[in-house]
Amino acid sequence: MILRMPPGSIPFVVFGPPGTGKTVTIVEAIRQIVHTNPEARVLACTPSNAAADLIVERLSALGDKVLIKLIAPSRRKASVSRDVLKFTRINGIGTFVCPPLADLKKFRVVVSTCCNASVPFGIGVQRGHFSHIFVDEAGQGIEPEAMIPIKTMADNKTNVILSGDIKQLGPIVRSRVARELGLGTSYLERLMSNPIYDEVAGRGITLVKLTKNWRSHPAILKFPNEEFYRGELEACADPVLTHSICRWDGLLKKDFPIIFHGVSGKDEREASSPSYFNIDEASVVKQYVKSLLSETGLRLKPENIGVISPYQGQVRRIRQLLLPFAKETRVGSVEEYQGQERRVIIISTVRSSSEWIEFDLRHTLGFVASPRRFNVAVTRAQALLIVIGDPYVLALDPIWKAFINYVHVGGGYKGTRIDWDPSEPVDRSARLDEARRARGLSRLEELIQRTSEMELAGSDDEDAVAVNQPWYEDE
Structure with missing residues (x-):
């Protein structure tokens, strides 16, 4: 054409x-x-x-x-x-x-x-x-x-x-x-x-x-395909690659290479930094990486595994934990992973406190109420996707709740028990980001008023997102 x-x-x-x-x-x-x-x-x-x-x-x-x-x-x-x-x-x-x-x-x-x-x-x-x-x-x-x-x-x-x-x-x-x-x-x-x-x-x-996807296992592709692409994508990748982790002992269901590991930890931040971390989730990430690398039949190298987290504090914590045995495993933000792919992707969502969701919305951080960030994160994996997070906080967002339900019904859920029926349809009528817009925060009149009052010198919260440098950096 x-x-x-x-x-x-x-x-x-x-x-x-x-x-x-x-x-x-x-x-x-x-x-x-x-x-x-x-x-x-x-x-x-x-x-x-x-x-x-x-x-x-x-x-x-x-x-x-x-x-x-x-x-x-x-x-x-x-x-x-x-x-x-x-x-x-x-x-x-x-x-x-x-x-x-x-x-x-x-x-x-x-x-x-x-x-x-x-x-x-x-x-x-x-x-x-x-x-x-x-x-x-x-x-x-x-x-x-x-x-x-x-x-x-x-x-x-x-x-x-x-x-x-x-x-x-x-x-x-x-x-x-x-x-x-x-x-x-x-x-x-x-x-x-x-x-x-x-x-x-x-x-x-x-x-x-x-419409032909040459990257992911059909089960990994299915949810984002139906959520964002009208169900038109076809799984065309080489099964030798996409099904290569299905024999891993850590899988809950052998033909469903997705795990959602519910962890109700605590999101913290250091006094000298505004960026958040969750040490419980970081420890779980370490356990999964060790388990995958120790199973010789999978023939995985550290560089075949990628770890994604939306907060710089968590990125640093996970890098420290993996340094002794998997320093080649790339740990970075969603922004850093756009356009990338790995045989295994592990996502640490960090948030375990709903009181910080408004902070995330205000600063466009995290995964909640960010459909595009969610889409990029879950579509990087070729053969295995592991998501670690607090199901109750993530379920505040309808897309995340639907994804948790998808994994639960598929047999890949473990950890913190949920108190809702995963087989019931999710109400998509109210999204957090849309509710925020409804409160008038984006009206031009308010923007002009705020701009005249705000200090343009910068914010202490700029480091909270795990984007190390602008996207146009030398790479």
Whole structure:
């Protein structure tokens, strides 16, 4: 469809749910455009360096006469892999530079971050030089970022293709003022709110939805598939991989590789830090990692296991506990795991006190009332998903309650006993985040009033979320 688009078509969307290979699809589209149209010129952008590097690696067969990667001078050379470095330009003092205008225009594929896509315009490349502009992971960047390549390089004949998933995490916008003024909504999400991009009516015309999941065991995929993707995703991953943990002795049901371990611990925080931790949950994480690594028949290495927690304090605690025997196990936030996958994913939700839920809502932290954060977290696992948390606190959110019920009915629940019938449907009529909006906290009038009174110097709570650095970091 992308190849058949006439020049100057409206933006086309590749809607790629978890594990469906949207980046692979974009890369293949670029390859075919270059192969079939000798006059085509492609600008491929992403919000982050890591995602842009991945595109370069997958397009490397084009060769360094066709492909170039533009990198900001501020980026450290050590953060760039050898496979990517050969497609860049570096001056005599080891700083990344852009080639002269005449040389840059010879390349048929230019890859950069969205921000660095301003460079071609800055050195004199005319609008319309690129026949196609691709923005991968478009749901993760703020709209002004996506506009940099589009507004500086596109003309009336340029085709724009966006790929991403609006059901996963959007832009990380730390300013509450900016969020409430709309910068938390990506260009992709705003575009897909238009009726012409309806998933059903627009399919094959304005968008394509990838539906084959190449990552997860069918039982792991089933709940998020039905909750977020209309039940359209198909489990197509290699069973040798996705069923590889089904023989583990720790599973409660052999053909259901999901465990919800109910723990009623205590969420605490150190006096010197606003970030929360739950030592009971951290200990349970340690036990599971040890058990999995000790069972030699599973052939698991520490790097095959990933641990997710929404609070930096818990991330640090778990890293300390795993350091002696599993230092290669990555422990991080949901934001750090978007786009990642592991054979085993263990999630520590931390919260065991409902009194802190309002704090989480106010600062957009944690898992409760955050459907996108929930979606990303539970779709990282290939063969085994373990969730550790307090069922009574999590069940305040209807999505979490429905997930707990799903695991309970499937035979994967253990720990703290629940006092409701898991077979009964969950009332979805009131969500916590919607209730919060109903109280008027996002009204523009109140925002303006608060802004005039609030101190913009910062908040002591900024470290509470387990995002170590902005998403556009060098990775």
